[in-house]
Amino acid sequence: QLAPMIAPSILSADFANLAAEAAAVSGPGPSRADWLHVDVMDAHFVPNLTLGLPIVQSLLKATDIPLDCHLMIEDPARWAPPYAEAGAHNVTFHAEATDNPVAVAKDIRAAGGKAGLAIKPGTALEPYLEILRDVDTLLVMSVEPGFGGQKFMPEVLDKVRAVRKLVDSGDLRLLIEIDGGIADSTIAEAAEAGVDCFVAGSAVYGPEDAGAAVAALRAKAAA
């Protein structure tokens, strides 16, 4: 397991000031975000609508923090590769949204991105174990996707523990990411289960000083 990574979610930031919100977590030291998490929602896969490729393209020009695009959308085979082409570091799509996750991951990689597979809290890991060989990141959702500020679901940590074992034994190579309800009060538990990268929206952009919030989360994850 590597040093913990923190990925602030701009879903809880001010959408009219995204460059400044990215800058708030771009300082030096432990307050610097490892990735900036960008939640793309289409009002079909989830009951909410956020932003798409044009805003990601603008963000890429506004920050040097690698973008971690979390696509909560239908038809990722069609929509995901352009995010990688544009320069997003990670392009993560939902297992529940496609019949052919291996092909989607392959296209993302061919377009120059790292491919991530996301699973909702109620989605079992077992059907996807083989597919995990073909992705760079597994994103375990710890709330129902769609909205920030929801309560952490600790029961999903069983999936994290199972994948951690496979990674530690050398059977798999990927990063384990968790998304939803991560805060000072929940991050240690997730870290102990074996998470590598922690997404946090309201816990970073809720407080006045987003950079300080990143540093505090990082310290708690490493403790």
Ligand code: DX5
């Ligand atoms: C929810 C999004 C999350 C969201 C997390 O569907 O995928 O990335 O921003 O927000 P918090 O950290 O507030 O639970």
Ligand code: ZN
């Ligand atoms: Zn997300």
